[in-house]
Amino acid sequence: MKTHALSFALSLALAAPLAAVAATPAAPPSAADAHAFVERMNADYKARYVEPSAAEWVAETYITDDTQKLTARANERWLQWLSAEVEQARAFEHTPGVDASDRRALDLLKLQTAMPAPKNPAHLSELTALGSKLTAAYGSGKYCTNDKDPASCRTLDDLSAVLATDRDWDHDLDAWAGWHRVGRGMLKDYQRFAELLNEGARDLGYADVGVMWRSGYDMAPDAFAKETDRLWGQVKPLYDDLQCYARTKLAQKYGERMPKDGTIPAHITGNMWAQDWSNLYPLLAPYPGVGGSDVNARLQAQRDAAYADLRKGAKGTPTPLELATLEREADLKSATAMVKRSEDFYTSLGFPPLPASFYEKSMLLRPRDRDALCHASAWPMDLGSTDMRIKMCIRPTEEEQYVIYHEMGHIYYYLAYKDRPPIFQAGANDGFHEAIGDTVRLNLTPAYLAQIGLADKAAGDDKALLNEQMKLALEKVAFLPFGLLIDKWRWGVFDGSIKPDEYNAAWWKLRREYQGLSSPVAATPADFDPGAKNHVPTNVPYMRYFLARILQFQFYRSLCDAAGHQGPLATCSIYGNKEAGAKFWKMLGEGARQPWQATLKEMTGQDTMDASAILDYFAPLQAWLKEQNRGQSCGWH
Ligand code: X8Z
Numbered sequence: 001m002k003t004h005a006l007s008f009a010l011s012l013a014l015a016a017p018l019a020a021v022a023a024t025p026a027a028p029p030s031a032a033d034a035h036a037f038v039e040r041m042n043a044d045y046k047a048r049y050v051e052p053s054a055a056e057w058v059a060e061t062y063i064t065d066d067t068q069k070l071t072a073r074a075n076e077r078w079l080q081w082l083s084a085e086v087e088q089a090r091a092f093e094h095t096p097g098v099d100a101s102d103r104r105a106l107d108l109l110k111l112q113t114a115m116p117a118p119k120n121p122a123h124l125s126e127l128t129a130l131g132s133k134l135t136a137a138y139g140s141g142k143y144c145t146n147d148k149d150p151a152s153c154r155t156l157d158d159l160s161a162v163l164a165t166d167r168d169w170d171h172d173l174d175a176w177a178g179w180h181r182v183g184r185g186m187l188k189d190y191q192r193f194a195e196l197l198n199e200g201a202r203d204l205g206y207a208d209v210g211v212m213w214r215s216g217y218d219m220a221p222d223a224f225a226k227e228t229d230r231l232w233g234q235v236k237p238l239y240d241d242l243q244c245y246a247r248t249k250l251a252q253k254y255g256e257r258m259p260k261d262g263t264i265p266a267h268i269t270g271n272m273w274a275q276d277w278s279n280l281y282p283l284l285a286p287y288p289g290v291g292g293s294d295v296n297a298r299l300q301a302q303r304d305a306a307y308a309d310l311r312k313g314a315k316g317t318p319t320p321l322e323l324a325t326l327e328r329e330a331d332l333k334s335a336t337a338m339v340k341r342s343e344d345f346y347t348s349l350g351f352p353p354l355p356a357s358f359y360e361k362s363m364l365l366r367p368r369d370r371d372a373l374c375h376a377s378a379w380p381m382d383l384g385s386t387d388m389r390i391k392m393c394i395r396p397t398e399e400e401q402y403v404i405y406h407e408m409g410h411i412y413y414y415l416a417y418k419d420r421p422p423i424f425q426a427g428a429n430d431g432f433h434e435a436i437g438d439t440v441r442l443n444l445t446p447a448y449l450a451q452i453g454l455a456d457k458a459a460g461d462d463k464a465l466l467n468e469q470m471k472l473a474l475e476k477v478a479f480l481p482f483g484l485l486i487d488k489w490r491w492g493v494f495d496g497s498i499k500p501d502e503y504n505a506a507w508w509k510l511r512r513e514y515q516g517l518s519s520p521v522a523a524t525p526a527d528f529d530p531g532a533k534n535h536v537p538t539n540v541p542y543m544r545y546f547l548a549r550i551l552q553f554q555f556y557r558s559l560c561d562a563a564g565h566q567g568p569l570a571t572c573s574i575y576g577n578k579e580a581g582a583k584f585w586k587m588l589g590e591g592a593r594q595p596w597q598a599t600l601k602e603m604t605g606q607d608t609m610d611a612s613a614i615l616d617y618f619a620p621l622q623a624w625l626k627e628q629n630r631g632q633s634c635g636w637h
């Protein structure tokens with residue numbers, strides 16, 4: 001039997017046309033054949049994955065025409081291989097007795113990429129070339145006030161820093177509009193890209209690529225869409241309370257310049273996409289000056305101290321080049337310390353230390369001599385090995401520190417499931433993957449920050465608690481409608497209900513409807529503001545982040561239970577708690593081997609995503625917001 005199974009698998013591996021298999025008078029494939037196929041496919045998967053991941057790493061950390069070509073080719077080969085495997089797996093569609101795990105592996109094969117390959121080879125080449133081109137365009141995007149003078153150019157990091165720290169309306173408008181020009185060149189390419197994605201999805205049997213993306217949740221795609229609306233319905237009242245309060249305070253500051261329709265202009269939220277408003281905390285704190293301490297200032301001071309040290313060690317009068325090198329060394333020291341701080345949290349739970357190669361191979365700073373895609377990401381380079389890296393352009397800010405904890409969540413997920421078959425090396429669903437580091441972030445309470453020297457000893461009274469809740473709500477609650485609408489927009493693009501000439505208008509319609517936000521500028525026909533958000537040109541599905549915002553509070557609540565936490569949930573930190581750590585690690589180790597509902601149940605006792613955890617968490621703040629909003633006419637039109 002074994003020999004038969006192997007030879008069957010081998011003939012498939014040699015890409016024998018299905019027709020030929022069907023034409024052989026041999027018996028239909030058996031469950032053992034299916035098993036052999038899955039084993040061989042997993043082995044090939046691991047062997048082949050190395051090439052596209054290495055090519056993509058180089059393409060994103062060293063953007064040139066050449067690296068774009070190399071990654072496009074590598075992706076083409078990878079997607080071709082995946083399609084061939086999917087095709088072969090069809091032979092087992094009706095095979096009786098296939099083991100549940102093999103059946104799941106066969107089903108998951110179709111969902112291994114967000115970029116399904118069209119069968120037409122020319123179209124596949126075109127698709128991967130467009131994918132690399134859009135990624136490179138975003139990664140190398142800059143705002144130059146004088147096109148002939150590179151010194152006038154500012155990167156996304158520079159422009160984001162303006163929005164984060166400068167509350168001047170016009171400065172923010174300039175930075176916001178400058179960055180959004182990056183989207184303009186992408187309109188035509190994105191339109192074609194969407195067509196080709198749809199072609200690939202149809203070739204796999206899906207109505208469009210949006211349906212395909214919605215099929216990765218162990219439930220029918222329509223049911224999944226409904227589920228996201230249900231969750232949004234649960235949290236919308238909390239968001240609306242926050243929006244109302246924020247816009248009232250902003251109106252006090254900006255007066256007549258604020259729109260009269262109740263919306264908040266997108267450029268004054270402290271963030272390029274208005275997805276995280278925590279930079280507005282100084283303006284919105286319920287009790288200014290109570291509790292909390294300036295993590296930004298401490299991180300900056302630590303970076304400056306590193307520089308001062310290096311400067312002291314330098315002999316004579318350094319040249320400008322030597323000084324620049326010292327600055328760079330200080331930046332790297334500071335960034336590395338920030339990463340180690342995050343690693344320390346994970347190891348305190350009993351998780352293993354990061355492999356040495358992590359620090360050798362990660363990219364922690366924006367390269368000085370070339371373009372790179374700085375949007376933070378975490379990479380499992382070779383499935384099954386410990387070559388795992390992050391790619392970030394770290395600056396010494398509180399926001400970036402929390403992004404590091406987020407990325408580290410991905411890394412520890414990779415580490416926990418690295419010995420599973422490649423096809424199960426994924427989150428229980430993609431929302432889980434995004435929720436791990438965020439769950440850890442919820443444990444970074446004022447008491448924890450004080451413990452690790454990033455804040456003064458916490459005050460712990462009611463006023464401090466409300467301030468803390470406001471700060472976190474600006475990060476977590478403000479994000480919710482944004483997390484939802486990105487893919488509402490893409491689903492519409494993919495199913496054709498949003499036509500190319502309405503791309504931008506439909507984007508702003510959703511921004512207004514869900515976020516209560518408006519564009520600060522009148523759009524031109526060339527504008528393509530979705531292109532100014534990383535995940536659109538880089539083709540990363542976004543609903544995962546919405547799910548993660550809900551899930552992380554569920555995870556946090558059950559980990560705090562496991563840790564035996566007493567008192568208000570918001571004061572819980574599982575730092576150093578091995579029981580909670582073991583529970584967490586077990587969940588991570590499951591990867592995607594079973595439906596996420598089962599994994600969620602093991603972890604939380606619930607088998608559905610449920611916003612009651614986030615709502616309970618923010619109940620004190622919501623009550624306070626309602627008080628503040630009394631007498632205001634909330635809402636927007
Ligand atoms: O893209 C990310 C991570 C990498 S997976 C930095 N996030 C979303 C975003 O920045 O838009 C984390 C929160 C939402």
Ligand code: ZN
Binds near residue numbers: 406407410433434
């Ligand atoms: Zn992430």
